[in-house]
Amino acid sequence: MTRMWFLLLVVTACCSHAVICCSYSAGTSKNNVEACLPCGNLTECVPRSKHCDNRTDCSNGADEENCGDNKGIPDSLESIPLVLRPFAIPKHCELQEVPSMCSCSHLTRIRCGGIGLTDIPANISVQVTRLNLEMNLIRVVEVDAFVGLHNLTKLYLDHNQLQTLEPGVFSDLSNLEWLYLNNNQLRVLNAQAFYGLHSLTWLELRWNRIHTVVGEGIWDNMPMLGILDLESNLLSSLEMFRGYRNFAATLFVRNNSIEVINDLALAELTQLHGLDLSENKIAKFPNGVFRNLSALDLLNISFNPLQVLQWNLFDGLEKLGSLDLRGIVAHNMSFRLFRPLRKLEHIYFSEFRYCGFAPRVRRCTPNTDGISTFENLLANFVLRMSVWVVAIVTCVGNTSVMIGRSIMKHENKVHSLFIRNLCASDLIMGMYLLVIGTKDYMYRNAYNEHSQQWKESLGCQVTGFLGMLSAEVTVLLLTYMSVERFLCVVFPYRDSRPNVGQATVILVIIWLSGAALSMAPVMSPGYFGNFYGSNGVCFPLHLHDPHGAGWEYSAFVFMGLNFVSMIIILCAYAGMFISIQRTRRSIGSPLSLLSDMSFSKRFFFIVLTDSLVWLPITIIKFAALLGVPISGSMYAWIVIFILPINSAINPILYSLTTRTFTNMLGNLVEKSPCCARKIKSGRLRQQKEEAFSGATYTTGVASVLRPVKCFKVKRSSETEFSMSTVSTPICSENTTKAFVSTIEIPDVVHRSSTLNSVPEVPSLEISGKESETDLDES
Structure with missing residues (x-):
């Protein structure tokens, strides 16, 4: 033993x-x-x-x-079947008396619903156990209407026109368990009306106009009450429950007019099982209002205009199993708030980000925001893999262009400066994605334990700053470059081409503007709150909480500034294309078909990528502000795929596919030992062909000249154009054609003078190798 x-x-x-x-x-x-x-x-x-x-x-x-979640239901009600199986009890009737127009079933049940009754029928059998009188026109219930119905257990008086209940009207219903009085016109509850209901466990008074209780001891008359539902009435306080120490029901006071709760209104309800105060007008709870509710199993305070939750609001609720805080955006949410709730199993928020404050709760709703889950920062496998692919493509592409532009010879310095800065901005977006991918790997299968710490950390703020800086600087650079290109094409001989110094000043202004736009939310936390830490990816689109702190600023940047920039880019490229088409038709170039097709494709993809980024973001942001629900998964795809489109494709559109880069690649191939012999023989054959064909062309240069402009061609020893004469300025179409006929142009210039040769940055004069570079950069 x-x-x-x-x-x-x-x-x-x-x-x-x-x-x-x-x-x-x-x-x-x-x-x-x-x-x-x-x-x-x-x-x-x-x-x-x-x-x-x-x-x-x-x-x-x-x-x-x-x-x-069945929390808040007293033990005495948990075993009550809400739906009885039809085969469990015979459907035939054993009652000797049944009122006319009523039906009888299940041995002792009478149904008189929806038949236009104005009074309670008089000939109801005393053996009846369930009486259904709902959806009639009953205004008054006489005191003796239910006399002798000692076996009645369930009474339905829903959807009538009852305005008052007379004292003692239910006094003979000692075995009544359920009483339904929903959807009537009751204004005042008379305490004596509920005298004798010693077995009542469920009382429904929803959708009435109740604002007060007359008399004392109303709840003492119902000592077995388990559920009291007063939803959608006109109650302005909870004073009717003061002094009832044995009140052990679950109390539903949803959708009333309660604005203020007295600090002692709930102090004596120590046996209360559940409390639903949702959809009222409570702006603040007094200190210690729930402290004595030690038996409370369910608490619902959702959809109240609460801005602050006291750090000790839930102290004393040691048995609480279900807590509903939906619709509450409290800026002081913390781990301390939920620490006393050691038995909490279900918690409900409007936003997944708050689940990080309750890591020990078994079930938190919502369990994802589409971006993150409890386990991972990025919700699914596709996102986790894609963030690395997009990040690597963006970083490698932009780094290659920056290196290539730095080592290229005979490069337009101004244009190259803008392209390198564009690549630097896009490279920052790649770095932002790398940080998100790294954090997702670090917090794999344990994100919920670190989510709040990460979102409130300096690292998240810096990461969000980098993401927004990249997005805004890229937008501003593309806008400026598009406008400059438009002016170059439409006004090719203007005298205001920026030099390197002026371009540097413009770039400094663009970077400072992007930094200011990204830094403003960090410098004013009082207004913006945790602007970058609203989600795990730290990017402030705010689709899940469109009217949260700083929403006006987010809307201004992503719906206003970026959308206007997209429209400017679209208009600039449309204007360029129209101008080039007119010039082509006026000079009748034989190369217009192939060159137009090439340039059209280029215009199309530049405008398409800009539209694919900002047009969907603008539309979705606008829809979110209008109250259209936006799925969290869409947020994730926008940040991982749509937003970095420009950053990943810009190197291809603006550099890697240009003639300069392709020629450089060709030169590298030509210099390789395996290709040297083949290239040499090809050049000999080409020289023989050129000897017979000649090298005088009269239409190639016309593609880059505007006949209505007056200009002079400068004589230079470095020019690739051999001039037979340089005379008076050219001012008309006829003189333009005559002048062009005297120019001998090498074959390489003739082949490059297509629509593909529209300069990124305008050229003031057609001279030297700089001019040829300008023609190739678009």
Whole structure:
């Protein structure tokens, strides 16, 4: 016997120690191990993500038990079947008297619903157990209407026109368990009307006009009351419940007119099981208002205009199992707020980001914002892989262009400066994606334990700053370059081409403007709140909370500034294309078809990429502001795929596909030993062909000249144009054609003078190698 007691003590101690370990691991994290919750009373622990996932992981199946939220229902009501099976009880009637126009079924049930009754029928059998009088025209219930109905257990008087209940009207219904008085016109509850309802467990008074209670002891008349539903009435306070220490019901006061709760209104309801105060007008709870509700199992304070939740608001609620905080955006949400709720199993927020404050809760809703889940910063495998692919493509492409532009010879310095800055801006977007991918890897399978710390950290603020800086600087650079290109094409001989110094000043202004736009939310936390930390990817589109802190600024940047820039870019390229088409038609170039097709494709892809980025973002942001629900997964795809489109494709559009880069690549190939012999023989053959064909062309240069402009061609020893004469300025179409006929143009210039040769930056004069570079850069 002694040995048996000793073994029992050892087993008990081991089990207790295991449970304590499980409880500890549920609230802490070591080596990025996900929070572990116990398997009922066993020594096993299972990660929270495996609870209620429709797969049994605990050996006793406890991880899939009690997944539904039935908190707040008293034990006496949990076993009551809400729907009786039709085959459990015979449908025939055993009552001797049934009122006319009424029906009888299930032995002792009478149904008189929806038949236009104005009074309670007089000939109701005393054996009746359920009486349905809903959806009639009953205004008054006489005092003796239910006399003798001692067997009645359920009474339905919903959807009538009752305005008052006479004292003692239910006094003979000593066995009544359910009383439904929903959708009537009751204004005042008379305490004496409920005298004698000693067995009542469920009282429904929804959708009336109740604003007060007359008399005392109303709840003492119903000592077994388990559920009291006063939803959608006109109650302005909870004073009617003061002094009822034995009130053990679940109280629903949803959608009333309560603005202020007295600090003692709930102090004596120590046996209260559930409290629903949702959809009222409560702006603040007094200190310690819930402190004495030690038996409370359910609390719903959702959709109240609460801005602040006191740090000790939930102290004393040791048995609370379900907490609903939907519709509440409190700026002081913290871990301390939920620390006393050690038995909390279900918690409800409007935003997934708040779940990080309650890491020990078994079920938190919503369990994802489309971007992140409890386990991972990026919700699914495709996102986790895609962020690395897009980041690497963006970084490699932009780095290659920056290196290539730095080592290229005979490069237009102004144009190259703008392209390098564009690549630098796009490279920052790649760095932003790399940070997000790295954090997702670091927090893999344990994100919920780090989510709030990450979103409130300096690292998230810096990451969000980099993402927004890249987006805005890229937009401003593309806008300026598009306008400059438009002026170059439409007014090719203007005298205001920026030099390197002026271009540097313009770039400094653009970068400072982008930095100011990105830094403003950090410099004013009082207005912006946690502007960058509203989600795990730290980018402030704010689709999930479109009217949160700083929403006006977010709308101004992403709907105003960026959308206007997109329109300017679109108009600039449309104007360029129209101008070039007119010039082509006026001079009748034989190369217009092929060159127009090439240039049209280029215009199309430049405008398309800009539109694919900012047009969807503008539309979705506008829809979110109008209240259209935006799925969280769409937010993730926008940040990972749509937003970096420009950053990934800009190197291809603006550099890697230009003639300069392709020629450089061709030169590298030509210099390779394996190709040297073949290229030499090809050049000899080409020289023989040119000897017979000649090299005088009269139409090539016309593609880059505007005949209505007056200009002079400068004689230079470095020019690739050989001039037979340089005379008076050219001022008309006829003189232009005559002048062009005297110019001998090498074959290389003739072949490059197509629509593909529209300069990125305008050229003031057609001279030297700089002019040829300008023609190739578009």
